[in-house]
Amino acid sequence: MLVGMTTNADEPSTRPRRRAPAGAAVLREDVTEAIRAAVFEELATVGYARMSIEGIARRAGVGKTAVYRRWRSKLHLVLDIVSAIAVQGLPAPETGSLEGDLRVLYEVTSRALRHPVASQIIPDLQAEAARNPEIAEAMQKALRDGQEGVALKIVAAAARRGEVRQDVNDELALDLISGPLYWRSVVIRTPKLPKDYLNALARATAEAIKAL
Structure with a gap:
């Protein structure tokens, strides 16, 4: 008996399965x-x-x-990879305090920026971005949007708790949060962060945001 046929000749054969797309x-x-x-x-x-x-x-x-x-080319491949970094995102910390949330964010970000692969890739792409507007745009999106999404959630949570003003300047807050660690890890590429640096940075940044 053929597969897909019934034993009753009056009944139609079963509908053949659709083949999965190939190629x-x-x-x-x-x-x-x-x-x-x-x-x-x-x-x-x-x-x-x-x-x-x-x-x-x-x-x-x-x-x-x-x-x-x-991917059509090396450029499109790299643009896709860099852009994907922005949408991965980090979960917003929930420690119950602005300083605690910043400390967690700095710990995670520091490990990512100081990873051997990232520490070599980011400076190279930055140099390429100076010559290629498409890479520059993708880098800006990856570095800004990826950090911004978490940082602004931290500030918003602090505002709900009454730690900072409701009308706190988000742009200045983002600069305060993102700038120092990026400067240390990517720009001057400090081989090793000083002891308790992240604790001190989280404390100082929290106080600065509260003063905005």
């Missing part, structure tokens, strides 16, 4: 993630200027076609 319509997520990981490793190893689709594919263990099926 360009199917993009395996594990392959996509392997390529993304390879991009970070290539950026850290050789930098944007020397990075190539061939090198990315080789590191990811895939063919070049697999990369080009997902």
Whole structure:
């Protein structure tokens, strides 16, 4: 008896199953993630200027076609990777105090910025951003929006608790929160933060925001 037919000749055969899309319509997520990981490793190893689709594919263990099926060029690939950082976001801390929330944020951010891969990638992309407006825009979005989403939630929570004014200047608060640690970790690239630096920074930043 043929599969898909009934034993009653008067009854119609069952509807054939739809075949899953094949070829360009199917993009395996594990392959996509392997390529993304390879991009970070290539950026850290050789930098944007020397990075190539061939090198990315080789590191990811895939063919070049697999990369080009997902991104049109090296530029589009990097823009997608950098932009994705902005939407990942960090959960807003909920310690019950402005200083405590800032301390948690600084701890997480410090570890991320001082990670060996990130510490090599960010300066290189910043240099490339000076020459490429598209990368500059993606970098700005990733660095600003990613931090802004959490920082402003922290300030809003502090306002609800009465720790800061309801009409606190969000832009100044964001600058106070984001500037010092970024300066230390990315701009002057301090090899090791002083002992209790994050505690002191959280305390000083909280007091500064309360004074706005």
